[in-house]
Amino acid sequence: MMNSRMGKTREPVWSGHWGLTYMLGVPFRTRMTEQRMNGMRDRRLRWLVRHAWRTMPFYRELLQRDGLDPGSIGGFGDLQRLPLISRDDLRNAGESAWAEDLSAKRRILASTSGSSDKPLPLAYRLNDRLRKHLIGLHCMSMYGWRPWHRGMALGSEALPVNHPLARFGISRWAWVDPSQPVKEWLTAYNSVRPHALHCYPSALREFCFEARKQGPLRWLPKVLSVGGEFYPEELGALAAEVFGRPPLGMYGAVEGGRLAFECEAHDGLHVRPDAVHIELLKNGQEVAPGESGSVFITSLINTVMPIIRYELGDLAAWKQGACDCGLWWPRLTIFQGRKGDVIPLPGGRRVPVTRLASIVGKSTSVRQFQFVRRAENILVLRYEPDNEKEPGVPEVCEKLQQALPGVSLEVERTGQLPRTRSGKVTRYIDEFEKSAS
Ligand SMILES: [Zn+2]
Structure with a gap:
C-alpha cells in the first residue's frame, strides 16, 4: 500500500541521474543562508528515505x-524517528542495502580500509562519486586551491589521479605511494612542485623530518592539508618549521566523503551541511555542546547505498559560538579516531591514544612512534629516532608517565616501524587483549 503511494519519484533539486543543479551549485554553497540550506537538506532527506524504501x-x-511510513519523514526534524545503523548492520545486509534500480555494471565499488575493523564494501554511481570529488575539491578551493593548480597527494587516496573530473582537465593530482622510501617523496615533491599538498598526518610528519634534513624547501605549496587519520595537533609546530604554516585538517570517511574541514581560524572543523548531517550521540541521545559523543552520519551524497544515521565510530564534540572566519557551518572538535584507539588502564580508566600521541608527537627528535600494550599495566613506546646521535627521549617519557599513573612505561628504540599498505603507521597495538582472546 505504502509502496504504491511512493511510486517512482523524481529526485528534486539534486537530481539523482544528473545531479547538475547540485554540482553547479557547489562553488556557491558557502554563501547560502542557513534557511535555504536547511530547505535543500530536508528535500534531500525526504527523497533519500523514499528512495531507500523503494529500492533497498x-x-x-x-x-x-519499526512501523514507519517513509512518506511521513518530512526532513531532518523527523530524523530521530529513523533507526540507528551500525557498520555490522550494513555489512550483514550486503547487497540488499544497495539500490536495485542500478545495474551491477554501473556500480562503482569501494571499501572501507578495515584498519580498525573488517572492511565494509560500498557501492556508488558515477554521480555520487562526482559529488564526493566536487565537495573535496570545493574544500580545497576554500583553502586557495584552483582547478589549474598542481596537486600532490601523499598517502591519501582521497583525491586519486584517475578521478572522473581529471578527464576534463579539472584538478591534476600526482599521487605518491607512501610505501616508497621518504627520499623519493621529496624527489617527487621537487619535480611536481605542487600548489596543494595533501597528506596523511603520519606521512606529513615523516616528510617534514626528511625535508628538514635536506635543508629549506625550494618550493612551498599554497595549500597544506592533512586527512585520512585523526588530525593530531602536534604537527603544527613541525609543519610551521618546514612549510611556514600549520596544516589544515580535513575530516572524512569512505562512507560519506569529505565531512568537515578546518578553516584558517584553526578552531574546530566546519561540517559540510550540503554533504552530510552529523549527530553526536551518547546512549542514543544528542549530547550538549562541548560534550563528547559518538559520530553518526547521514550522507546526502550516496544514492546507491544510502548512509542514514550510521555510526562512524569517532568521538567528537560541538563547538559553540561563531567562527572567526565568518562561515556559519557548524563546527566540531574531533577527539579521537575510530573508537578502538583508546587504551584501557588499570582501575577501569581509559586514555585516548591521541592524547599520548600529542605528547610524543611534539618532540622534534622522534621521527615515528607507536604504543604497544603488552600487559594490563605495561605500555611500550616504540620510536624511530631522528638520527643515530639522538640522546633519547627523557622529557617525553616523563610527561607520558604523568599521563599514565599506575602504568609501567617501557621505551624501545627501533629501526623503521612497519607501515600499513596505505602507508600509515599504526599508532596503537593491543597485544594484551589479543593474547587474552
Ligand atoms: Zn571557520
Whole structure:
C-alpha cells in the first residue's frame, strides 16, 4: 500500500541521474543562508528515505520493522524517528542495502580500509562519486586551491589521479605511494612542485623530518592539508618549521566523503551541511555542546547505498559560538579516531591514544612512534629516532608517565616501524587483549 503511494519519484533539486543543479551549485554553497540550506537538506532527506524504501530491501525491512511510513519523514526534524545503523548492520545486509534500480555494471565499488575493523564494501554511481570529488575539491578551493593548480597527494587516496573530473582537465593530482622510501617523496615533491599538498598526518610528519634534513624547501605549496587519520595537533609546530604554516585538517570517511574541514581560524572543523548531517550521540541521545559523543552520519551524497544515521565510530564534540572566519557551518572538535584507539588502564580508566600521541608527537627528535600494550599495566613506546646521535627521549617519557599513573612505561628504540599498505603507521597495538582472546 505504502509502496504504491511512493511510486517512482523524481529526485528534486539534486537530481539523482544528473545531479547538475547540485554540482553547479557547489562553488556557491558557502554563501547560502542557513534557511535555504536547511530547505535543500530536508528535500534531500525526504527523497533519500523514499528512495531507500523503494529500492533497498534492507531499508524497507528496517522501516517496516519499526512501523514507519517513509512518506511521513518530512526532513531532518523527523530524523530521530529513523533507526540507528551500525557498520555490522550494513555489512550483514550486503547487497540488499544497495539500490536495485542500478545495474551491477554501473556500480562503482569501494571499501572501507578495515584498519580498525573488517572492511565494509560500498557501492556508488558515477554521480555520487562526482559529488564526493566536487565537495573535496570545493574544500580545497576554500583553502586557495584552483582547478589549474598542481596537486600532490601523499598517502591519501582521497583525491586519486584517475578521478572522473581529471578527464576534463579539472584538478591534476600526482599521487605518491607512501610505501616508497621518504627520499623519493621529496624527489617527487621537487619535480611536481605542487600548489596543494595533501597528506596523511603520519606521512606529513615523516616528510617534514626528511625535508628538514635536506635543508629549506625550494618550493612551498599554497595549500597544506592533512586527512585520512585523526588530525593530531602536534604537527603544527613541525609543519610551521618546514612549510611556514600549520596544516589544515580535513575530516572524512569512505562512507560519506569529505565531512568537515578546518578553516584558517584553526578552531574546530566546519561540517559540510550540503554533504552530510552529523549527530553526536551518547546512549542514543544528542549530547550538549562541548560534550563528547559518538559520530553518526547521514550522507546526502550516496544514492546507491544510502548512509542514514550510521555510526562512524569517532568521538567528537560541538563547538559553540561563531567562527572567526565568518562561515556559519557548524563546527566540531574531533577527539579521537575510530573508537578502538583508546587504551584501557588499570582501575577501569581509559586514555585516548591521541592524547599520548600529542605528547610524543611534539618532540622534534622522534621521527615515528607507536604504543604497544603488552600487559594490563605495561605500555611500550616504540620510536624511530631522528638520527643515530639522538640522546633519547627523557622529557617525553616523563610527561607520558604523568599521563599514565599506575602504568609501567617501557621505551624501545627501533629501526623503521612497519607501515600499513596505505602507508600509515599504526599508532596503537593491543597485544594484551589479543593474547587474552
Ligand atoms: Zn571557520
